[in-house]
Amino acid sequence: MNAPVVVAATQVLAHVPGMVRHGSKPSRELPKDAEVERKFLESLRTFDEAVAYPPHQAYLSTLHPRALPERPWVGTTGGSASRFGGGGEVMPEEELLGLLAAVDEAGLVTLTPGLAERAAAALRTHPLGKHLALDRIERAVGDVGGAREAPGSLALHVGAGRAEGAVRPADEVDQALTASVLLENLSSKATATLALLHLVHDHDLDPQSIDYVIGCGEEAIGDRYQRGGGNLAKAVAHAAGLSEASGMDIKNFCAAPIPALMVAASLVQSGVFKRVAVVAGGSLAKLGMKFQGHLRNDLPVLEDVLGGVAALVEADDGVSPILRLDSVGRHRVSAGGSAPQIMEALALEPLQRLGLTTTDVDDFATELHNPEITEPQGSGNVPERNYRTLAALASKRGDIAREEIPAFVQTRGMPGFAPTQGHLASGLCYLPHALARLTSGEARRVMMIAKGSLFLGRMSQLSDGMSLLLERNQGQEKGNQGE
Template sequence: MTFPVLKGSSYTLVHTPDVLVHEGKLQESEMRNNPDSDYLKAIPDHLRSFEDVVGYGPNQAYIGNIHPRDLNNIEKPWYDHPMKDASKDGKFGSIMNEDEFYGCMKAVDMFELVVLEKSFQEKVAQEMQDDPVIGKYWVTLDKLNENPATIEEITELISDKDAKPLYFNNELVGCVKRAHEFDAALTSDVMFENLVSKASGAYALAELFAKNDIKPEDIDYLIECSEEGCGDMFQRAGGNYAKSIGEICGCVNATGSDTRSFCAAPAHSMVEAAALVKAGVYKNVVVLAGGSSAKLGMNGKDHVKKDQPLIEDCLGAFAVYVGENDGKSPVIRTDIVGKHKIGSGAAPQAIMQAIVSDPLEHAGLSIKDVDVFSAEMQNPEITVPAGAGDIPAANYKMIAALGIMKKVFEKSELNSVVEKIGMPGFVPTQGHIPSGIPFLGHAKEMIENGDIHRTMIIGKGSLFLGRLTNLFDGISFIVEANDGHVDDDSGVDKDTIRQMIAESMKQFADTLK
């Protein structure tokens, strides 16, 4: 059986401290309900500089400059021990500054909702023209020449028209207007979140093209899997982010759709992409997701209590390219897919059984046959102070314990197995972003270098957050080394099959004479 392959990936971070302060849902709620709170007063002293963000080890792992396991060699806490000679540009992606990102929001806005102050707009327009990714791949940069405003005009839009302010270095530089007078799905608050997700997703897509030498016009299908939902009051969250992002990056031959399943959506989307390519429906599919402004500073109160920086200050985005088997790129095993069934149950052991051991055993494999697992790769410096613990470490211990229960490992091997199959968490808590997908860039490199043969990517989701079900969600898939076999198991290539069909039709026609 020939399988689709993982041809490339990209990972983008956007440092957005002012968006954290003014648009992160925790901070926004605090301003509304407790404007004199000690937490709000403490925020300015706990914000990081762009240099701090670039030097932060987990961020360097996310964009591919170090392997996640290299974090074991950095003294903790990582935020107190920045990496020397760290770069905002990485093998897999980059880290963007907030002012340029506001320009990105303006460039992806098709309805003149983003308004920037004139001199600020001119400055970021030049930055974007000079950006090697945006300047080459984005087709809407002319919007940076449209409808600039004065600060007075922006202030009036905020006070009289309920526009959302844009701040840079705590100074007002623009705003996002509402898209409708009374539609609750098109308020300035919702449009702000939607444009943030679209702009960051579009940059990740352009980085995918730039880092992997891909032509935008070659893409057939786009699947967007972030946690936002665009629509109006008649079809709230009806979509479509995928096509709107493809439009920005010149994907003129692509169509697409959105997939939503909370934190598990990226893993679902990868299975969907692989299935579409395997079935021959589309040859080149991209799975992508933009970031979530709502989750910036989500655990901020706990971080301030521990007197640590507000390290949930970056939007996370990614894009992954799935294509037809080229005989060299790592394959995605469409015959080994784990799923948390409706009847699987919510106990941690039941979830791991359903999405880890069941699909492996069905394929005649065991946990021991997977070199590295990637599941919920949240940075522990974010989650531990908030009381959620080290989530990746907990997952690895459950997988190792499951292997012991299955008699694949000895009980005495627990710690060594965890070390062998795992890695430190290195991903921002952007909901869907830590879903296991951020490891794909490293996995592709490790597989092609011969360091590992097989990895399992796991996505888990909390469906109960939508208040429609108490169910959890989970799905997994396998990526492994390519054996170079690109034809069907029959051993007959496609040209031979076509020739055989033609000869059969000729013979049939001859019998009718």
Template structure:
């Protein structure tokens, strides 16, 4: 019933299931489920503590926490019911905060950032943290290709992340809440339709073209892992689609050399571990903030997609996007974001 825990081949402990009377027969409270939840909680709390330490903010200043991880806490009567946000906040010492869990598969981090920005811009909260704990179930997810070649398994880290969304100080970069991209139910599943809704339409809404964006951040999985596992370079595939939409919209010429130069200018190599929500667009958020503060770029666009069909409840998938912009020092309805 207990999971053995090894260190260098030696058993150093074990992890038990819920052995209370009400949990003894509940598969959702088995040791492997509880260990997944604990790993998400502990890694998420570590991310928040590091964020607050680096930004010099006391945990008591945080008003609200939104988690965007892929765990599903709860017993057999309410599997996936939530509670991770407040559990992480408690562990990180954010005792004045409330919170909730936001679920949208790989697009949850971008969706959570948009939700947090909206809560701050509306005046409901002043400081909102978006946090995603690591996914134990996806640790070493692409291991088979590495074992076949007798090479070390590269996706061997439990990643987590946290972002602080706060009121506009007219210095920090801002989120354009007037240019949020969404993929409606009617959109279908073709790549062209997806990018029309989450790439073209948000830009048109504020009078911009694709070439007005300095950097695009789609799914940013590490290609050294994905290519070896047979899935190809995921980030590069996304940039090919963005370049295709740029050519189709007339923003760039329909020439291979022009598309290649465009991709090199607006793209980047994937660098995040393959933990579902972790590599989905937002890993570039901190880098974008620093680049804007240095005056190197003006705008970055974050595009995330979600495989909703994995729930077996629909054949659809989802897509969301938002634009981060260098602070114009104007009174627009914007909010700050910090890594």
């Protein structure tokens, strides 16, 4: 049988303090108040601070989230604290601007000669530099002052410094092709491409061996006639040199990654494709979303990184963790929209169906938003609330005693460590950790749970969500017994 397995997963971050001003919230708030803008610019982090930030190291998977130090994390150092680590890297802003130009096929980006030279030089020595179209960086050099003055264009800054680049709109009136929409899409494309390149080359995979790429990022690329047209995935496949792949995007608000993994696993199990990659880039719109709370609490602007992720699904290799398609939990229309009803549908029902209990699952990975980012803005600790809901339901079901709830939360849950870009936080960010623990035998089952706020689109009051179990490969169990 072609039981689908996840053979590898990589995660990257791009530290982009200069681009935070183009996040949805800052772009609306900063122009209103010069004093707020001044404080905002003073509160941007340096690259070294962003690399050392313990949740970022957990995201790169150089340390497990349960090994994170006590909070506060700001001002402390975690994991290897180096740029390259785990299965990915933190890319500095100048290189990311170069990468934007390298994946820009429409001549949208203009860079100053100085920035282009520095970015190209850095990317030439980057381990993945030879796989990038670096000649495009040189071609992006132009009159940035003039480009910024053009109607509808956006300036690109490095940190709090002066403008070193500009993005132009692709159409004067098309609201789906404004400079800000295109910068969001290009940022997502660049970070997803970086993650996919790490996946392929860090694991010595043949780029031509990947048949299909599924995108599950938050951007819906398109034009005025089809705003959510989609297929950033194929653009990413092309940029990463996957010449034999095609692709598509799966949209489901923040929940999209789990449906994407489900589809990838189904395509492999059915034999339609042998190797399917799931990719997502970062969400520029969400940068700086809670900056007001951070400034109020004298914290740096913490939402200053774009995340990227790539994972490879293929048929059973006897070693890699299995994506159990019989475990898929879905939120039915009739399931009800309260938090316990959603958790019941996504976590408890599938386990019951498989004859398992909540204590048969070692790690639950769900909505792992970094609480140091959400709490100062009054949004509380999202993962902890999820774990407490789950533990309360587990206790109600009799899996654990009432007094075991705190221990359940602590040992089967974990602190949130993901940037507040919902699709990354929705279980996906835990994938490299899950692969490591399931392969080593430290864990036998990991449940990934994603939730999506589809009511935000005003077409329904419903939520959605999906869950999937990752299980240690039986081939490994047998191998170990034989030793």
